[in-house]
Amino acid sequence: MSTSVQNAPGSGTAAAPGAPVGELVFALIIVSIGVVGFVAGAGIQTPPSASDIGPRAFPFAVSALLVVVGAGLVLQVLRGHRGAADEGEDVDLEAKTDWLTVGKLSGFVLLHAFLIVPLGWPVAAALLFFGAAWSLGARPWWRNLMTAIILALVLQFVFGGLLGVSLPPGFLEGFGVFGG
Amino acid sequence: MSSVDNFFLLMEGFATAMQPMYLLYALGGVLVGTAVGVLPGIGPAMTVALLMPITYSLEPTAAIIVFAGIYYGGMYGGSTTSILLNTPGESSSIVTALEGNKMAKAGRGAAALATAAVGSFVAGTIATVLLSFVAPYVAAFAVQIGPVEYVALMVVAFLTVGALLGSSVLRGLASLGLGLFIALVGFDALTAQQRYTFGSPFLADGIDVVLVAVALFAVGEALYVGSRLRHGPIKIIPVTGGWTSWLRKEDLRRSWKPWLRGTAIGFPVGTIPAGGADVATFLSYASERKLAKGENKKQFGKGAIEGVAGPEAANNAAAAGVLVPLLTLGIPTTATAAMMLVAFQRYQIPVGPQLFESNSTLVWALIASLYVGNLMLLVLNLPLVGIWVKILQIPRPYLYSGILVFAVLGAFSVNFTPIDVIILLIVGILGFFMRRYGYPIAPMVVGLILGPIFESQLRRSLAISQGDPVALVQSPVAATIYVVLVVIFALSMLLKRRQRQFEAMVVANADAPDVVRGSATAPETAAAPVTSAPDTREDTDR
Numbered sequence: 099m100s101t102s103v104q105n106a107p108g109s110g111t112a113a114a115p116g117a118p119v120g121e122l123v124f125a126l127i128i129v130s131i132g133v134v135g136f137v138a139g140a141g142i143q144t145p146p147s148a149s150d151i152g153p154r155a156f157p158f159a160v161s162a163l164l165v166v167v168g169a170g171l172v173l174q175v176l177r178g179h180r181g182a183a184d185e186g187e188d189v190d191l192e193a194k195t196d197w198l199t200v201g202k203l204s205g206f207v208l209l210h211a212f213l214i215v216p217l218g219w220p221v222a223a224a225l226l227f228f229g230a231a232w233s234l235g236a237r238p239w240w241r242n243l244m245t246a247i248i249l250a251l252v253l254q255f256v257f258g259g260l261l262g263v264s265l266p267p268g269f270l271e272g273f274g275v276f277g278g
Numbered sequence: 279m280s281s282v283d284n285f286f287l288l289m290e291g292f293a294t295a296m297q298p299m300y301l302l303y304a305l306g307g308v309l310v311g312t313a314v315g316v317l318p319g320i321g322p323a324m325t326v327a328l329l330m331p332i333t334y335s336l337e338p339t340a341a342i343i344v345f346a347g348i349y350y351g352g353m354y355g356g357s358t359t360s361i362l363l364n365t366p367g368e369s370s371s372i373v374t375a376l377e378g379n380k381m382a383k384a385g386r387g388a389a390a391l392a393t394a395a396v397g398s399f400v401a402g403t404i405a406t407v408l409l410s411f412v413a414p415y416v417a418a419f420a421v422q423i424g425p426v427e428y429v430a431l432m433v434v435a436f437l438t439v440g441a442l443l444g445s446s447v448l449r450g451l452a453s454l455g456l457g458l459f460i461a462l463v464g465f466d467a468l469t470a471q472q473r474y475t476f477g478s479p480f481l482a483d484g485i486d487v488v489l490v491a492v493a494l495f496a497v498g499e500a501l502y503v504g505s506r507l508r509h510g511p512i513k514i515i516p517v518t519g520g521w522t523s524w525l526r527k528e529d530l531r532r533s534w535k536p537w538l539r540g541t542a543i544g545f546p547v548g549t550i551p552a553g554g555a556d557v558a559t560f561l562s563y564a565s566e567r568k569l570a571k572g573e574n575k576k577q578f579g580k581g582a583i584e585g586v587a588g589p590e591a592a593n594n595a596a597a598a599g600v601l602v603p604l605l606t607l608g609i610p611t612t613a614t615a616a617m618m619l620v621a622f623q624r625y626q627i628p629v630g631p632q633l634f635e636s637n638s639t640l641v642w643a644l645i646a647s648l649y650v651g652n653l654m655l656l657v658l659n660l661p662l663v664g665i666w667v668k669i670l671q672i673p674r675p676y677l678y679s680g681i682l683v684f685a686v687l688g689a690f691s692v693n694f695t696p697i698d699v700i701i702l703l704i705v706g707i708l709g710f711f712m713r714r715y716g717y718p719i720a721p722m723v724v725g726l727i728l729g730p731i732f733e734s735q736l737r738r739s740l741a742i743s744q745g746d747p748v749a750l751v752q753s754p755v756a757a758t759i760y761v762v763l764v765v766i767f768a769l770s771m772l773l774k775r776r777q778r779q780f781e782a783m784v785v786a787n788a789d790a791p792d793v794v795r796g797s798a799t800a801p802e803t804a805a806a807p808v809t810s811a812p813d814t815r816e817d818t819d820r
Binding site: 121125128135138139142143144145157160161164168170171180181182184190193195196197203204206207210211212214215223226227230235236245250253261264 | 318332333359446448449451455458472474476500501505506509674677678684690694696700707713714716729733741745
């Protein structure tokens, strides 16, 4: 077992591959959420009869927290202190971020959201599994497809049929065991 | 309330938990919990979040028993993975993973698994006994405190979870702030004004906690792992020998003291919000290393059984300790505890100091089911290790695709609208970037869940004091709590620095080439394999 040294466990900041632009943008987004919180918070109506501090104070406090912490993070990143990316058994910290896979996975989840109603849950879920497995590099395609179909049917049966969760059955409409 | 009363209440709890139906639910819970604990990328917090929308049809007691089983099962499963999987795991478990992993490589994997399982059982049982005795007294104290003290306790929870759980204080606080912010979206509970809804009817009801949790845990994790998936075969260290002969006399002699010490360290650390099980396992590991003598001491970093026994016990004892503030005060200090709190809310069980009085049957059934679940785990875990290894070998593309499918299932089941799946994706992408840039997830979930309770208590406090913020620190109890907070902070910072140096030292030592084989003898490896390595795909069970 070789443990990489530059990602020493527990170290607060460590070198991550790639330029810090993304990290900087993320910190700036935190600041801007705080700013939006202030602007939109000013629009919150306060009933005149309110006997306590009203509905605005806490949103303002949270927005202030985000602005201050976000600004601190921007400074930290600019000074070269980077966040240590999350570790995990299946994570290869040496690998560069594979944006294409992230895009594909997100795309299939989005597609799934649009297909649930017209095609029914089992078909939409099978497509999601099939697409995600393919994006993550599983081959051959027919095994992925078989697994996807079986998984979707089993889930529809267990949750739609047995536990009574109202998943739209799609083409399985009328088969009682899959929930109607 | 006397302890005799509590004893009778506990016995009633057993009477509930021992009903065949509930035993079955507990069994299901511990099995699912162990399975997800074994699988990388899925934890008990994610599982409880995923199961919540799809277990609506269960009655509250059954659901809570299932979740309790998952909570304990996840701990057992996690140790199996860190011992048998040949990749560096999370930093939180790195020291234990190191010793267990080295033991497995030296052909002593069976002993490592056994000492972890029995140690978890011993620690879990003792800690659950402590929980049954301590919790009613804390609860009796808790019902007397007012909103001001409650605010103080939640400030402690926020700051310790936010600043101490992750590796970077600012990132933890940013994560906390994001959670608090999302919790604000929707109607204000006190004045019914819309906040941050931007005129959208979908946001008027607020963003569902379960939806956000599933998105952060499941979708964020799947996207993040997908972006950096470790390719190639899954290397699992084979375990040899029948499981009945796993813990030898010598191993037992070296393990029992670390188990007890680990329990003694883990339970108190779990009850205070000082970084959770991480700190407990580290403290236990460091003390075992210090206490070891002679030949045993040399094995540290190369597969010392004490280094598995102590921290695993501490880990489980801390898990029981976490339940003390959760059940008595309604304050979660870990992500899993936060999800348990959501489960209570879902079933309209009021959490907070009144829980022990208003729902004593349920609470005692939950505690009794922890005893039962612990015993089930001990009995099942070792014989079923072959199954757990099978689960570990699930091809990763299928594992993470499956996680995505379960996530969309859970999200859709919240309100049965596809819009929730789109919100799931958006929050999931946020979770992806948080993981990538080193922002911890747990503070966000805790902020999301405690935020609304905190705000209402804060406003109640200030209404009583007519807007004077000084009142928040004037009560002696609240002032004491804030002082304790400062002490916890100072200690934790010190401890973290030590931990960092210590881990760097351990890792450096462990990479040294010489492997001390302990008392293991190499020929044992030739025995019939209980579990198959990826290259030898035979499934002879013992």
